[in-house]
Amino acid sequence: MYVAVKGGEAAIRATHDLVAQMRRGDPCVPELDTRQIREQMKLAVARVMNEGSLYDEDLAALALKQSQGDAVEAAFLMRAYRTTLPRFGSSAPLDTARMAIRRRISAAFKDLPGGQVLGPTYDYTHRLFDFALEAAGLTAAPAVTPGGAPLDESMPRVPDILGSEGLMEPERALPDDPAPCDVTREPAEFPIDRDGRLQMLARGDEGFLLGLAYSVQRGFGANHPFAGEIRMGETSVRYRPEDLGFEIDLGEITVTECQMINQFSGSKDAPPQFTRGYGFAFGHSERKAMSMAIVDRSLKCRDLGEAADYPAQKEEFVLYHCDTIEASGFVEHLKLPHYVDFQGELELIRKIRREHDERAAEPALFTPSEAAE
């Protein structure tokens, strides 16, 4: 005899214990220290900070440890914590032209003021296993010889160089320079302005944006982007408290910025000009910043009077679906019980099939030869 299943609470408690056990793995292997994650898994930490929408390397490292390295679950932990933090104001705009550059490349010019700075990157490595990394304790980082000359203090941004010639679409502040919107406080409303779009892209899933950017390049979009510039380094965050009256330095963050240059043939009102897409991410996150820049440009189609024929040009499609946390939550909610609704479907499908069978059993109204005609 069936007895309604009870004991859900005890079973759920047991899953908490099991996941803790699985997270620890073999107890003979030393436990991970969150400092090791913060220092040695920096790119994973950056991704969690981006999609978690919160710059805190220590918390991101803890999130990665707690989630067994699942970037989406880790970003979710960051978001759930972020929502409890008070919002005390907006920082002054970051001046990335004056950031302490560690990497800065332009694919549009062979050389440019400030030079090409390769910095730390996997781009020029051969993807061959370095088995020396497997043997613990043997891998002291090599001594780095500093370059011959110190980097220029000023590293003008490539689109600004083009802008002085009038070739580049200018970025203009809105009249009265209003504070940017915050989609975590006020719901995004469509059509959305660029500030909301950039915020949603910055929080968006790297994989989703990468796929969309790729689709634009392959022809599901009208643009051919040039990597005008990618820069990575440290910049200070400055904030002006109301009661203090002057800016104070809140600390330094590592950021990656990408500006893509795209063709624009002009319209009857505007001469041909290059247009730009903007990407920005916490930490060293070039793939994310580049994807974001391509998608940002793609979503400018409305303002530029271009047809929005492809997925990457449809802002509701892109922005509603790029959020890692919302997407994973809703896809995975299919794991929740749905048996009440499924019962409704079962009842209906049985009824329709029964009626179908009854109709089939009725004598035919015409003979097969007639039907064949």
Added chain:
Amino acid sequence: MSADTALCADPNYNFAYIDEQTKRMIRRALLKAVSIPGYQVPFGSREMPLARGWGTGGIQVTAALIGPLDRLKVIDQGADDTTNAVAIRSFFSRVTGVETTQKVAEATIIQTRHRIPERPLTEDQILVYQVPQPEPLRKLEPSEVETRNMHAWEEYGLMQVRLYEDIARFGHVATTYSYPVMVNDRYVASPTPIPKFDNPKMNMMPALQLFGAGREKRIYAIPPYTKVRSLDFDDHPFTVQSWTQPCTLCGARDSYLDEVIVDDSGGRIFVCSDTDHCEGRRELGHVGPAEDSERST
């Protein structure tokens, strides 16, 4: 307020988790929603420590409403002991310390996913629905810009056409849950994925019905004693599901039944989805046909 219950709340978090400013923001959205029955009010939905799509809208509505003297009941699929209901109930126990209950009659707030309790609700109760997709027109029109316009202009022809096409193809409206309703003769609204069996309970319900969609950042409401009509046609009136057999456990013939597979050769029984309803009947001595026959032998 009893000091005992307040002491039980986790001191690391504000009462009901979200801060008071956010509660006020949600309450303003709720007031607007109650003032315009069936209209979807955008609100600054916060990220919660439970996943999107797992009840974050309902949780925020409940958190904005709940006080120390409330008694909370949480159900999913009609049951108090399904995983989602357990997780949400224990969340509110932790962050509010309020008393929880499994009995509909004792609850002041009932948060629900996919069902309306069988027992009629009263004016002293609030029913909070968890809403995965607040937009009843979404499957017909994916763009939010478009659907907001359709609501503004009361352009619901597309929905009627869809229902008509179902009847033309299948002989029935092939929607068994999330069956669209007209609220207060003005807005077409989603009753959330409750089975259409529950739709008639929404009409002129004495309790306040609130709907929270966290991921989609919308709140809507049906005030007490509001007209709620399931869309239909004069020659194809709205009907609800019915079963040929009663609940195997309590013998109820008037409740929504879940099918439970009991062996691997197609054997199945039907039991009430509303566990409180079923248990209450059994406590009163009602038995199902199976136990009835066991007793008589």
